[in-house]
Amino acid sequence: MARRSSKADPSGQRRHGPRDAARGILPDFQGREADIARIEKLLDHVGDGGKALLISGEAGIGKTTLLEFAQVFARQRGFRVLYMSGVIAEAHLPFAALQQAVGPILRQAEKLPQRQHAALLAAFGLGDDTTVPDTFLVALATLTLLTESAVRKPILLVADDIQWLDQPSHDVLSFISRRLSSDPIVLLMAARSDSEEAFPHWSVPRHQLSRLDAAAAERLLDAESPDLPLDLRQRFLDVAAGNPLALVELPRGERKPETGESHWVPLTDRLERAFFSRVSVLPTATRALLLIIAENDSRSIREVLDAGEVLLHEKVALETLAPAASARLIEIAAGEVRFRHPLVRSAIHQASSPVMRHNIHAALSRVIIDEPDRRIWHRMASAVGPDEALAAELDAAAARSQRRGALATAITAL
Known part of the structure; x- marks a missing residue:
């Protein structure tokens, strides 16, 4: 994709900002100019109040890559970045995902009101109380912890694959997403589009990632695999159908000679x-x-x-x-x-x-x-x-x- 021009300093040298640094670390985002602009705007205006955004799309469409860009960009802007990700293997473990995000700032929990502090420790198995932690108190403690930490520097809270979050972490995230308006906190979440019905009560703006158009798909494939034979290049463009992960991974798979029209192509383990x-x-x-x-x-x-x-x-x-x-x-x-x-x-x-x-x-x-x-x-x-x-x-x-x-x-x- 075409990059935005960097501003020049008085000496005539190009002055590189956070956008350049973020885009230099990660691969080019072919066809994602509008999606990146929305993330940048969200982070640029964090001083006006907190915001939440749910990014959705099919497998391989680029949700995680967009979240990675947001994290790099936010760190360059002085944000503290906290991260959690849903994992199928841990979906049955209460507060497993929340512990990922809160762990780096858990020391600050000592300043919480006593009941919130006790509930948060109990949720992570760190307290002496063996009773089931109150989810409301855990959610309130997490929100308090985030808002107190955001006084020192703005926070980007990233939650990937939220369709696989354990239920208590899901509930806490839903609670937080509705209470960010007065604090410099941005909550970015990603979920597969086929799982959006799992969040009908979430009053969070949603951003749907679409497949790449033909021109962007060709640019991405040519950038990743510039020496493909023309027939194989067209085959990959056809079966990828605008899916960025497929365009990157298909050339890495086993290439078998085809006789006639095949209904499938060999996939890498990641694609499968x-x-x-x-x-x-x-x-x-x-x-x-x-x-x-x-x-x-x-x-x-x-x-x-x-x-x-x-x-x-x-x-x-x-x-x-x-x-x-x-x-x-x-x-x-x-x-x-x-x-x-x-x-x-x-x-x-x-x-x-x-x-x-x-x-x-x-x-x-x-x-x-x-x-x-x-x-x-x-x-x-x-x-x-x-x-x-x-x-x-x-x-x-x-x-x-x-x-x-x-x-x-x-x-x-x-």
Whole structure:
């Protein structure tokens, strides 16, 4: 992205400010000029009173990177930066996330009113009292601690992945977010867009990060991987669909030669985790149907449900896919289903076992009736060892495809 010009000092030399320092430490933010400007404005006007902002967006869209920029920029402006992050593994531990943020200023808690001090220590397992800490008192103590500390220097409180906060920390953060107007404190939070319904009562301004436009996506990919072959460059642009993390990580993955049109691309571990995390927490039957969608070469919802019944040996209804739709992984319309982002399909495929994929192709071959060529290809994908009869059917399918002019399909079949 184009950088703002630095001001010149009387000697004619460029004088570098906090914006330059922050942007020099972190990579260029292609296409994020407006998003960065909003963060800068929030921090620049902290003297007018505290503010809170919730940044949301899909996995890999750049929420954490934007928070990292805010932390670097704030430190350059003399802020004290406090940080917490939600972690699935600690979501069951009360006040675990809050302890991350408050830990650096906990020594100042001695000046708190006695009941607030005792509640805060109890919340972190540091007090003698074994009773369950009062969440209201813990929230009040945290707010008091922040406001007293902000007298000396402004505070930036960062909370990443708040969809995975433990519930008590979530409640404390919600309490604080509504009481910042008179203090030099900025609260920046980030959450995945599919989890926003978890915060309906939060009266906090929200900022949605969108996917990069085509021009910004090309600039980012070219900056990260300038020597890509043109066909591979276009392939990555297509499947990344404007997702910054995908544009950075896809060139780092294994590059396999493609024959015909592939529905997925190899993902790095980081990409797989980013796009599969929402899938891993869904019900077993829902995950099975998502894998059927990923492996199927048709968008037919009827085929998915029928194959699901064969695979799961039970009745499967459209409601089985409801958790995936609520998580914004898929869209269902006019008898068809598709993934909202193509890399979700790749992540599901890559995370599944060969045995599961084999069973799914076998199930699809049983429910596809009116399209013999597709049925044969799914049989091939589920075959174990040589099968002369199947090979003969594949030859015939390839010949039919070649006569229709479907050369790529014929090559795949052969």
